[in-house]
Amino acid sequence: xIRKAFLIPYSSLMRVRKLAAAxxxxxALFLLSLAAYLFIRTLTSEVEELDAVIAEIIFLIAGASGxxxxxxxxxxxxxxxxxxIVMANLIALGVAYYMIDGGRISWGITLGAVAITTxxxxxxxxxxxxxxxxxxxx
Numbered sequence: 001x002i003r004k005a006f007l008i009p010y011s012s013l014m015r016v017r018k019l020a021a022a023x024x025x026x027x028a029l030f031l032l033s034l035a036a037y038l039f040i041r042t043l044t045s046e047v048e049e050l051d052a053v054i055a056e057i058i059f060l061i062a063g064a065s066g067x068x069x070x071x072x073x074x075x076x077x078x079x080x081x082x083x084x085i086v087m088a089n090l091i092a093l094g095v096a097y098y099m100i101d102g103g104r105i106s107w108g109i110t111l112g113a114v115a116i117t118t119x120x121x122x123x124x125x126x127x128x129x130x131x132x133x134x135x136x137x138x
Contacts, residue, residue: 013125017075020121024071024085027092027118028064035060063088074125082122089119 035057042053066084073081092115099108 016121017077017125020085020118020125021071021075023114023118023121024067024074024081027088027114028067028071031060031064031067035064070122074122077126079126082126085122086119089115089122093119 038053038057038060042050042057047053067088070081070084070088073079074085075081092111096108096112096115099105099111101108
């Protein structure tokens with residue numbers, strides 16, 4: 001007898017997946033808007049380290065693309081979407097800590113809350129199979 005059980009009912013699981021994808025896409029949109037801001041700021045002001053700004057813009061675009069595709073994977077129930085979202089938000093937690101330590105308390109708390117929420121949703125979005133044999137992939 002093969003017994004399969006999931007930790008979250010299917011309808012709730014779809015809701016969690018949609019929320020996780022929405023938060024990942026929101027973070028991707030934020031990264032793209034930050035890249036656009038840096039690009040415009042570079043064009044309208046004098047920049048001392050142009051190489052560093054260009055590298056940062058490229059990094060932000062790559063990060064946004066990764067979060068977008070990871071959110072898409074979560075929405076489809078693929079396991080490859082969970083890791084990048086969790087890793088990106090662990091990095092964001094470190095950034096939030098340094099924001100709080102640097103005196104930007106409200107920004108740090110906001111970033112930390114969004115990072116914890118998104119990482120938690122990404123972890124909960126892909127069910128773990130309990131018991132039985134075979135693949136647990138969706």
